[in-house]
Amino acid sequence: MLACACALALVLGVPAAGAAPGPPGPETRRSAPIITPTPQDLRQRDDRATITPTVTLVAGDKADATALKVTQQALLDAGAHRVVRAEGPVAGRLTVYAGGPGETPQTAGALTALGVEGPGQLPPEGYVLAVGERSIALSGQDTAGTYYAAQSLRQLLPERKGPGAKVAGAEIRDWPTTAVRGVIEGFYGIPWTHAARLDQLDFYGEHKMNIYVYSPKDDPYLRERWREPYPAAQLAKMKELVDRARARHVEFTYALSPGLSVCYSSEADIKALTDKFETVWELGIRTYAVPLDDISYTKWNCQADQEKWGTGAAAAGAAQAYLLNRVNRDFIATHPGAAPLQMVPTEYYNITPSPYKKALAELLDEDVVVEWTGVGVIAPVITVAQAKAARSVFAHPILLWDNYPVNDYVTNRLLLGPYNGREKGMPAELGSGITANPMNQAYASKIPLITVADYTWNDAAYDPRTSWQTAISLYADGDARTEKALRIFSDVNYSSRINAQQAPDLAADIARFWESGGVAALDRALAGLQKSPDVLRDRIAEQEFVTESEPWLDAAEAWGVATRAALRMVRLARDGEGAAAWDQRQRLPGLVAAARSFTYTDLDGRKIPVVVGEGVLDRFTEDAAAEHDRLLGVTGTVKGLTNLPTYQGNLIARMLDGDNSTFFWSSRATAAGDHVTVDLRKAREIGGISLAMGKPGSANDYMRQGVLEYSSDGASWEQLATFSGKAVVTATAPAGTQARYVRARATAGQTNWLVVREFAVETKDGSVTGGPPAAAGSSLRAAADGDVTSVYRAARAPEPDEALLVDLGGEREAASVTVLQSRGGSAQAVVQVRGGDGDWSTAGELEDAYGEFTLDGERVSAVRLLWSEGDGAPQIAEVVVR
Missing domain, CATH: 3.30.379.10 (Chitobiase/beta-hexosaminidase domain 2-like)
Known part of the structure; x- marks a missing residue:
């Protein structure tokens, strides 16, 4: 074949x-x-x-x-x-x-x-x-x-x-290998428009998908107000959807979710449920579902249920089976042409035997179809064995509710990678079929949904990467420029719970650059990223894709600008063009901030920053800055490290930004062995240490019991101090203590998450003295701390004979001294070095933002900047002795 x-x-x-x-x-x-889908x-x-x-x-x-x-x-x-x-x-x-x-x-x-x-x-x-x-x-x-x-x-x-x-x-x-194939609109957040739903039904027909489950969380008559009849205008819209679905050979499934308030034993509620089904039966709907997900089964909505079934998970399973069986017998069985009833169990996300599942398996009518999400709400993989186990533990036909490419749990991201991690042969074990839960963005969802259609039609021939490439080509409607731009954009919106790697194409280009140094090839790739949003805006056939993806398109374009600037900085530094490289380095933070600035507005009116190419684009700018640091001869920015996951955008770097109002925030409770660590980038003499945890509104989010430790290699650790029950911890290292890493490690578990506002480690290798004095929020030490992003900003202009003295803490052989002024700094100075004999000699004059002065290997113990009188307040990012 x-x-x-x-x-x-x-x-x-x-x-x-x-x-x-x-x-x-x-x-x-x-x-x-x-x-497509791939024929048999x-x-x-x-x-x-x-x-x-x-x-x-x-x-x-x-x-x-x-x-x-x-x-x-x-x-x-x-x-x-x-x-x-x-x-x-x-x-x-x-x-x-x-x-x-x-x-x-x-x-x-x-x-x-x-x-x-x-x-x-x-x-x-x-x-x-x-x-x-x-x-x-x-x-x-x-x-x-x-x-x-x-x-x-x-x-x-x-x-x-x-x-x-x-x-x-x-x-x-x-022919299809999966009997039921399609989409369940079951996400939270910004709903689809009526026009988008109609368009989706056309799309399903084109790609041989045969089911659409109507379960939008924005329809109050499905969940909160499930007993109430629909207004005539909404019924008219639903009728239009049903007719469109039938014409496209798509089964329109109506999913009513009464679990928030239903009294399972109530005849009135059973009648309200079947009456609601009767109302929409007149629209031509023939397939029905009763989702009982995302509710509590540990408390009843009425005392009569407790009196009838008692308490506990098994009682909940029995009550739900009773309700569903009544619907099955009172409505489905009395309406010729009705398809088997579908239901979503409260335990929909695993295959672990339980009293709830046992009751449901034994008591639920055997022809009712059970919906299941795999092992996990969003299952990274779904295997043949897992599908068999689900069929066994629920003892009913399984309709897989697959939570991909749904993004309501990561609303700041688009998930445009292929359907992945689903074993060949898995659909045959389910007994019913597969429905995919899409994104809030209906048109962008089409790219991954094409791959879902491909897998569900012919899983034996399915290859995720090939199907993804085909999906992009189809969505580009055959236009080569659109296809290239769409692939680039989809690549930086690729990763998800089922696609671990972000931006696989661009990540490979970046890896080749670091291996071979080929600037031109990577610049072409990054230029493509920068230009692809405009190509899509101008050429893509479905402009609704542009409308709903606009902030992500803006961010992709801005990241293209930022990453190209980072690449240019590395090239200039490697070519010895230090002043131009320094100019690019100072532009870079603003470009990165711009790339991170784009937002979308959620249902509550909140501005949510969008994320594109996470872990690839931002990592490249960081690695480029580290390469520039290496070429300059500085240690680089102090880094924060942790094994804890991050809550939303409260990254570990925020505990080192000098701003007490920002913070690192974990997304789970702290367990014994969890840590937050400061990486000083090289072994240095350390002094005072301050760890400030908790924050207003989360005062109990701190490490309750722990230890402060230090290490030179990250493997062997020495204890500095223990702490217990304090949100602010301080300690002082013994004189002469050398360390690259300082960490706070939990010695006991707790139920609270962790907030760290600031984790400050004083270093003492060398010193900076003189003047003018530093402005508020700055320090003299910032002029020679190994970090070009920290800046000594003087509080005033220099006075006559005033100088800044950088003591190196000992003599060293020096090839050059470089002085970096931050953007906007215009101070001028005579640059002097102190030799092994203690005498000062002039290395040159600082006149611009970048000054590099050759020393020819002489022994140097200090550098002095003799300021020119009358200049503006000095702003020195770093004095570097190589």
Whole structure:
């Protein structure tokens, strides 16, 4: 089968299963068609069809209307001027037969003439599509199958302005391996618009997904006000959704969530639930669900339930089974054509046996479908064994509610990577199928949802990376520039719980740069990142994608600017252009801050900073700054380290920023062995240590019991002090103590999280004296602390004969001395060094922001800046002796 697929790929340009598509050619539009989801069996024929000016369409009265519309439009897009219905072929015209055995009887003869077996032995929704010299035949095992055949034909045919296109002969025999495939709109946060929902239903049909579960958290009549009838206007909108879904062969599932207030034993509540179902039955809805997720089962909503079932998890399972069985028998069983009832258990996220699951398994009607999210609310992997275990522990058919690409738990991010971590063969063990929970951003969700559709249709042939590349190409609508820009943007929004690596393409480019030093190649990649948002704004067909992704597009563009500046800084420093590199270094923090400044507004009106390329783009700017530090000959910025996870944006670096109002905040309670650590970047003599924890509003978020320790290598630790029950801890290291690392380590667990406002470690290697005095918030020591981001800012202009003295704490052989002024600093000074004989000699004059002075290896113990009188207040970032 694979050999046949590959052979056809050579003729049609269709990527074979598992093969990565090559880069787009020079044409604006892609010429090679892509069929997705990947067909089960796709074979080459020796003949080919020609799109004639008039095409005859043969279709019976029972042929699926939407399939015929798709077929007709595909033929017109391929260059036909007219598509005319007829009972049979007309000489000189291409004839297209559309409809399965129960729709268009003539199709059977057309398939026989082409030497192709019909769809009779295929599973439901299967189809046969054959392209021959004079005819094309589409035949579904049912009407859905014919519709899916039309969708494959739409992808197979070229797009031309006129007739004459040659279409290579092909035979496709295809069917889904997952019976139920689609989407559950079940996220929290900003809801989809009605227009977006209608568009999504069109999209599901195009990609052969057959279910949409209507469970939006913004619909109060589904959850908080579930007993109340819908207003007429909202019912009218729902009716429009139901009709659109049916036309696209998508099953509209109505999910009512009564768990917040239902009395399980109440006849009135059971009637209210079934009455609500009856109301929407009139809209044409035939599939129903009762989610009982995200509620408590440790307390009842009415005393009658406790009297009937008692207390505990098993009692909750019994009560829920009672309610669901009544709905199943009173409503589902009395409405011919209703699909099996679906439910979401309160324990929906694992396969661990429990009293609750046991009660539900034993008491729930056997035809009720149970929804499950895998092992975890967002499962990194879902295996065949786990699916079997879920089927066993719940003892019911399983419909996987897969929480990807949903981003309501990380609303600052887009999740555009592929569907991943789902083992081949897993869907067959579920008993029902798979629904994916999408993002708040409906249009951006289409990229990962295309990969979900690919997996659920043909998991055996599924390759996440190939499917992702195909999804991007399809969403770019064949435009090569859009496709390139969309891939770049999706790459920096790639990672999630199921895709561990962020920005895999760009991360590889960066890794190659650090290995080989190839600046040009990385600059091209970063330039692509900078420019891709504008390309998408200008060229992408669905401008709604731009509207909902705007802050992330802005951030990606800004990160492109920042990372290119960081790369330029490294190149200049390596090329010996110190002044230009220093200028770039001073611009960098502002560019990074700009990249982090973009926000979106959530439902509560809060401004949420968006994140793009986390751990790759920010890491590159940090690594570039560290490389610049290395080339300058300084230790670099003191770093914060911890093993604790971070709550929202309260990063570990905030405990070292000198601002008592900002803080590091962990996202879990502190356990024994957890730590926060200051990395001084090299072994230095340390003095006073201050650890300030807790904050207003979270006064108890501090390490209750712990120890202050220091180390030179990060492996062997010496104790400085212990502490208990204090939010502010201070200690002083014995004179002469050398350390690179200082940490606070918890010696006992606790229930509170950890806030660290500031963790300050005094260093004593060398000293800075003289004047002018430092302004508030600054210090003389900042002029020579190894950190170019800390600045000595003088409180005033220099007075006559005033000087700044940097004592190195001993003699050293020096090749040069470099003086760095911060942006805006304009002080001038004579730069002097003190030699081994104690005498001062002039190295040069500081006149600009960057001054580098050669010393030719002489022994130096101090550097002095003799200020020129009358200049502005000095601002010295660092005095560096190499």
